[in-house]
Amino acid sequence: MYKIIIPTRYLVKRRITYFAVMAVALCVFIVLVVMTVMTGLVTDFKQKNHRFAGDCVVGTKSLVGFAYYEDFVQWLEGADFVEGVSPVIKSPALIRRRSSERNSRVEIMGVDPVRHSRATGFGDTLYYHKDDVSKAFRPAYDPNLPGCILGIDLELQRGARSTYAYQASPAQVGYSISCLPLTAKGALAQAGTDVIDTKTFHYSDNSHSGLPRVDGSIVYVPFEQAQQLCMAGSEKRASAIHIRFQPDITPEEGCRRVAALWQRFRREKAGAALAYLLENVTVQSWKGYRRESIAPMEQEQTVMGVMFGLVAITTVFIVLVVFYMIISHKSKDIGILKSIGVSDFDVIELFSGFAFLVGILGSSIGLSAGWVFLVKINRIEDWLFERFGFQLWDRTIYAIGDIPNRVEPEVLVAIFLSAVAACLAGALLPSWQAARQRPAETLQVNQL
Amino acid sequence: MTDSTDKNDIILRADGLHKSYRMGTTEVRVLKGVDLAVKKGEFVAIIGASGSGKSTLLHILGALDRPNKGVVKFEKRDLSQFSGGELNRFRNGMVGFVFQFYHLLDELSVLENVYLPAMTGRSVLGWFACRRWAKNRAGQLLAQLGLAERAKHKPYQLSGGERQRVAIGRALMNEPKLLLADEPTGNLDSATGNGILKVLERLNRAGQTVVMVTHDERIAQRAGRTVTLIDGKIGHKHTR
Numbered sequence: 001m002y003k004i005i006i007p008t009r010y011l012v013k014r015r016i017t018y019f020a021v022m023a024v025a026l027c028v029f030i031v032l033v034v035m036t037v038m039t040g041l042v043t044d045f046k047q048k049n050h051r052f053a054g055d056c057v058v059g060t061k062s063l064v065g066f067a068y069y070e071d072f073v074q075w076l077e078g079a080d081f082v083e084g085v086s087p088v089i090k091s092p093a094l095i096r097r098r099s100s101e102r103n104s105r106v107e108i109m110g111v112d113p114v115r116h117s118r119a120t121g122f123g124d125t126l127y128y129h130k131d132d133v134s135k136a137f138r139p140a141y142d143p144n145l146p147g148c149i150l151g152i153d154l155e156l157q158r159g160a161r162s163t164y165a166y167q168a169s170p171a172q173v174g175y176s177i178s179c180l181p182l183t184a185k186g187a188l189a190q191a192g193t194d195v196i197d198t199k200t201f202h203y204s205d206n207s208h209s210g211l212p213r214v215d216g217s218i219v220y221v222p223f224e225q226a227q228q229l230c231m232a233g234s235e236k237r238a239s240a241i242h243i244r245f246q247p248d249i250t251p252e253e254g255c256r257r258v259a260a261l262w263q264r265f266r267r268e269k270a271g272a273a274l275a276y277l278l279e280n281v282t283v284q285s286w287k288g289y290r291r292e293s294i295a296p297m298e299q300e301q302t303v304m305g306v307m308f309g310l311v312a313i314t315t316v317f318i319v320l321v322v323f324y325m326i327i328s329h330k331s332k333d334i335g336i337l338k339s340i341g342v343s344d345f346d347v348i349e350l351f352s353g354f355a356f357l358v359g360i361l362g363s364s365i366g367l368s369a370g371w372v373f374l375v376k377i378n379r380i381e382d383w384l385f386e387r388f389g390f391q392l393w394d395r396t397i398y399a400i401g402d403i404p405n406r407v408e409p410e411v412l413v414a415i416f417l418s419a420v421a422a423c424l425a426g427a428l429l430p431s432w433q434a435a436r437q438r439p440a441e442t443l444q445v446n447q448l
Numbered sequence: 449m450t451d452s453t454d455k456n457d458i459i460l461r462a463d464g465l466h467k468s469y470r471m472g473t474t475e476v477r478v479l480k481g482v483d484l485a486v487k488k489g490e491f492v493a494i495i496g497a498s499g500s501g502k503s504t505l506l507h508i509l510g511a512l513d514r515p516n517k518g519v520v521k522f523e524k525r526d527l528s529q530f531s532g533g534e535l536n537r538f539r540n541g542m543v544g545f546v547f548q549f550y551h552l553l554d555e556l557s558v559l560e561n562v563y564l565p566a567m568t569g570r571s572v573l574g575w576f577a578c579r580r581w582a583k584n585r586a587g588q589l590l591a592q593l594g595l596a597e598r599a600k601h602k603p604y605q606l607s608g609g610e611r612q613r614v615a616i617g618r619a620l621m622n623e624p625k626l627l628l629a630d631e632p633t634g635n636l637d638s639a640t641g642n643g644i645l646k647v648l649e650r651l652n653r654a655g656q657t658v659v660m661v662t663h664d665e666r667i668a669q670r671a672g673r674t675v676t677l678i679d680g681k682i683g684h685k686h687t688r
Contacts, residue, residue: 001567001570001572001575001576001579002564002567002568004572005556005560005567006553006555006556009555009556010555013554013555332551333553335551336551336552336553337568338512338539339510339512339539339545339551340539340540340545340564340565340568340569340618341536341537341538341539341540341541341565341568341569342536342568343532343533343536344532346568438512438513439507439512439513440504440507440512440513443507443512443547443551
């Protein structure tokens with residue numbers, strides 16, 4: 001019982017323990033807030049990439065694309081694990097607003113909006129045609145004109161709070177889009193009198209995927225139009241096929257099955273005239289397909305993990321120092337306790353109990369404060385912005401809305417347990433040293 | 449017959465105790481072959497000059513320290529043969545220590561300091577089973593020592609004499625067979641010290657075996673027997 005009473009009294013009576021508690025609370029607070037915000041941002045970013053790519057992408061980086069995609073699309077549509085399939089044309093292009101002389105480099109994506117919405121989250125990124133994606137390429141001002149959907153950052157300026165000033169209907173603007181059509185052999189095809197093929201499209205909608213690179217560089221045009229613009233030759237070709245699996249199929253499992261299906265398809269097409277175009281086609285999960293975007297974020301997460309490791313080491317060190325000081329001051333008590341029959345192990349238990357209390361109290365305070373701070377974080381940021389024009393992330397640069405603040409219960413538990421464990425680890429060495437003290441030495445008059 | 453009775457009456461015996469400490473490169477020999485026997489119910493004062501090894505001897509007799517050489521037997525059992533757990537039980541139940549500087553825990557109340565040995569000797573469940581008894585006994589001890597009104601005070605709220613009486617109460621909590629007092633009046637004025645000696649005398653008259661260390665000859669004379677420690681050896685014995 002004294003192992004409970006004495007540590008509790010030390011905790012209450014010794015002012016230095018308040019510093020230990022506050023140090024633990026501060027570390028826990030930092031870890032909870034940073035972890036919640038950063039994990040939220042990374043998770044959000046991954047989800048956006050997942051929605052953009054679908055579950056799986058069969059495609060090639062070659063601008064020539066690959067042939068026989070329609071046959072493989074049929075195979076996929078016949079597979080029971082596939083929910084949606086969307087062939088896509090991708091190509092670099094130049095875009096010029098009709099009223100302007102300036103060309104900008106963009107990437108065009110030729111899609112069938114209905115199929116692409118079934119395979120990816122494309123439909124949800126639209127503003128004017130969210131409810132009827134089949135009309136996504138029909139400009140409201142003249143449905144007969146060929147439409148194009150612009151990545152939102154190509155058309156609208158992002159506001160200070162990550163908002164856009166949408167108009168009631170899309171502005172009547174025409175865009176000239178120019179491509180270099182390639183033959184199946186990769187040669188530049190003659191398009192009329194020039195090698196550059198140019199078509200005019202009319203602004204029909206915006207796509208807001210939440211991915212800055214996508215929203216700032218992609219122009220969606222109808223699939224057939226893109227095919228005519230970029231892929232010369234009689235044999236139809238596509239750049240990629242985006243696939244969504246049935247809800248009960250994981251992306252990994254689905255990709256494995258698609259890869260097997262693709263191998264079979266390739267064997268079947270081995271003798272075909274354009275079979276060589278199938279050689280560079282890969283089957284990738286959405287993570288693999290968006291690796292270049294996701295990898296830096298994951299690297300940041302790893303760096304964050306290392307930083308948290310350092311925070312944990314700091315906590316251990318602070319607790320160690322504080323306990324070392326406390327135990328140095330308490331050597332007389334240790335001598336007294338040993339003189340009345342308390343064992344070395346009991347001394348370790350007593351000071352470990354003390355560390356346990358410091359850990360529990362510190363992490364409870366830190367978690368509570370962190371939780372309250374996270375609940376209010378967006379309001380705090382709004383207030384700071386209104387008063388001082390300060391934003392944690394400048395929304396004109398970063399494509400995020402609210403700061404993620406959803407606290408996961410398992411994260412709370414993990415932080416709590418880690419903090420208590422860090423306190424116990426920090427107290428272990430001083431406790432052990434305390435246990436080794438000889439009462440005859442600590443109780444000597446000249447030791448007082 | 450008398451010799452045999454005497455041997456049976458001996459509660460504590462030390463034979464040929466040697467103890468040395470290392471101070472830097474020099475080895476300081478504190479005890480150089482101390483022999484001592486204490487009978488049950490005896491009040492023995494060990495007297496000696498500062499640095500003569502009195503406290504070291506007392507610590508060895510109470511198993512707070514180990515001799516380099518020699519044997520300490522408590523009720524014929526060699527302390528050096530005790531396991532760690534047995535030594536802890538010995539310190540908890542068989543001996544009670546009273547120190548010159550009281551050595552009370554500042555975070556505990558007077559009552560808690562007194563019943564602390566009862567608490568440390570038991571598990572949580574064991575403590576819950578006997579806590580009423582322990583608190584009653586601690587209360588009675590404080591009443592006997594004239595501190596009933598001070599039970600809820602903290603040690604730093606008491607005078608030196610009161611603190612020493614609390615320390616005596618704590619030492620007696622588990623009804624030890626041997627009370628070891630290390631300069632119990634060394635930090636008190638003569639009137640207060642005299643009060644503490646009266647308490648020890650009263651306990652001794654009630655049958656408590658007491659071994660007291662002091663450098664003051666007048667205080668030592670209050671004991672039934674005086675043993676003088678000179679240069680690490682027992683030099684002179686005097687029985688009242």
